[in-house]
Amino acid sequence: MTTYTKLTAAMVVAGAMMVGGCAGGGGQVGRAEVAGAGGATTGAGAGAGAGAGAEAKPTEGVVHSVSAKDLAETHSTTALEGDEVTLWVNGLGCPQCATNIDKALENVRGVTSVQVDLGAGKVLVGLGGRSRPSPHDLSEAVKDAALTLVKIEK
Amino acid sequence: MKRSGVSQRMLLSVVAGVAAVGVGERVSFGQEAMYTNAATMPVAGALMFRPQAFVSQYGADPDGPSTRTTFYTMDLGVQIGLALAWSLNIQAPLEYVDTNAPLAAGGGDHEVAVESVDFTFKHRFFMENNGTIDTMRAAVIFGGRVDTKDGVNVDPHVGVVFTKVHGLHGVNLEADYMMTTGGIEDRLANIQGGDGTADLFRFNASYVYRFWPETFTSTSTGAWYVTAELNTLMETNGDTELRWSPGIMYEGRVVSFEAMLQLPVANWLDQRPELDWSVGMGLRILF
Incomplete structure (x- = not known):
């Protein structure tokens, strides 16, 4: 049996990256949001902390916030x-x-x-x-x- | 044919390799590292050509005179989008195997062969797109390796793949079991995991981090990623390998590039040589 101690340590680091990777996300939000029926559609810049509103600039990690009517359409x-x-x-x-x-x-x-x-x-x-x-x-x-x-x- | 039950150390390896991945059939598409499957696929009617070149060096044969074996592999893969949530991957590795041994023991040897063709179907059975970037997907993979190393045998395999992408981060997990119906005798210098007569369990995990662009824009057409994989090969004869594979990848709209290094983390091998190192480079061209 051969064990590569240094590489095992590297593996642990990589594993930690895997575990932590998706949890970090730089504050990005990953969830579609459905506003109440008939609600106004908005673009919420979740990751950048942009406020909700029709004029909000889309940023990565955006959650398309849409109404039930939009989805139905x-x-x-x-x-x-x-x-x-x-x-x-x-x-x-x-x-x-x-x-x-x-x-x-x-x-x-x-x-x-x-x-x-x-x-x-x-x-x-x-x-x-x-x-x-x-x-x-x-x-x-x-x-x-x-x-x-x-x-x-x- | 030599077969044995799942040993205690193999079970320990499963536990240790909870985040691990393997040298699986490389059925790939978007945001996927080199050795680990992802639950992604081309749209129906699209075709991806994925040539990959590997150089892998192994150490001494545990039971023979060889001191070093080097595999030069050109892996020609095609993935075809068949229909909604279905794809087919066909893969044919062309190998040149160079075995070194002392002259007193007969000297080295080499051989060239296309020794197997693998057919793998992938079916995505779960998908949840919960953000503009973010997605979670799961797929089942199954198929057969037509092995011509020693006669013609079909080795069926089945597995599952999970993919999660969240912003800059992506994770793929893959577990796959291949039942070997033939295979060449163990304890030879020129065999790798899965080439012998034992069944093979592969568990692979990859982490993919997009380092450029930090944020996609309306004009983005490509992205650079660093990748880290853990690849586990466990055979029912007790041989077990855990490998670490760091790499880099560029993914474009049509053409993508990937390069990876693979290094051993831990080996429990009695039937075949240990991996010293492996390097791989590949292209993906989407038609």
Whole structure:
């Protein structure tokens, strides 16, 4: 049997990092919040201590605070109107997640462009053509990419 | 075929390796270290090509004349998004094995081979995205290694993977069991964990820390991470290894890069040589 004492110590440090890693988080908050039904939608900069409010600048670790109505609207099967919508998305944790949602949304009929903002957790979707997608269509595509749509901003 | 029950020291190793990971089938996607699976995968229809190169040096054969064995491995992996929450990983390692031994004992030897192809399905059965960055996911992995080292055998394996990402931090945990139906005889210089006739249990843990950018912006297209893994290999013949793997990784929207060093922490090996060190580099290209 061979034991590498120094490396074992390093392992303990690494283990401690693992245990402590997710607990630290630099004050970032990781929880979606649903305001009361009919409540105003806000963007809360949780990690940076930004106050809640419609004008709050999104920061990393943001929790999309949305109303029950917003969530319900993401399941609507009524075709969207207009040239673009902004999707508020949870789970956009890495660059390849952004590529995943790109690919998933580009397969939806009526989607002409996709632009991912990793910092804000939002995706700008261009719409065009005769057949427009419904919020439900976009929600399913986002789900395919292993992400969660919490609001559609028209 | 030599098999034995789970020994006391193996159980102790399980306890000691609570945070550990292993040299698993490297089924990977976003925010994932080199040796540890994550519960992430490409979207349906997407394909990831992941070539990886490893150089691993082992010490003396416990039972033979060899003084050192070096494995040069080119691991060609492809991961395909099959459907919602399903993916398939196919992996074929090409190995050049160089064995050193004293001339009096017959000298060294070398061989080149593609000795196995692994097929692994991954199904994500749990997902909770509770923040713009933050996510928790769990997946089951299962498949088989078609082993051609000594005849053709299929070694089934099954495991679970858990991933949590919180802001700058990510943790992956993986446990996987492979039942060996064939394998080559133990106590040879040119075998690694899982190559012999014993079943293999792998327990891997990785910590991934994003050090750049500190905060994603609207124009962010890539990120740098440092990674630290604990890799545990436990065979039913009693051989057990605990390894530490520090590394660095760049993850882009399409192309990613990874490099890692792997060092032994503790070995309880009777059937095969001990790892001295291993280095690995890899690319991930998403189509």
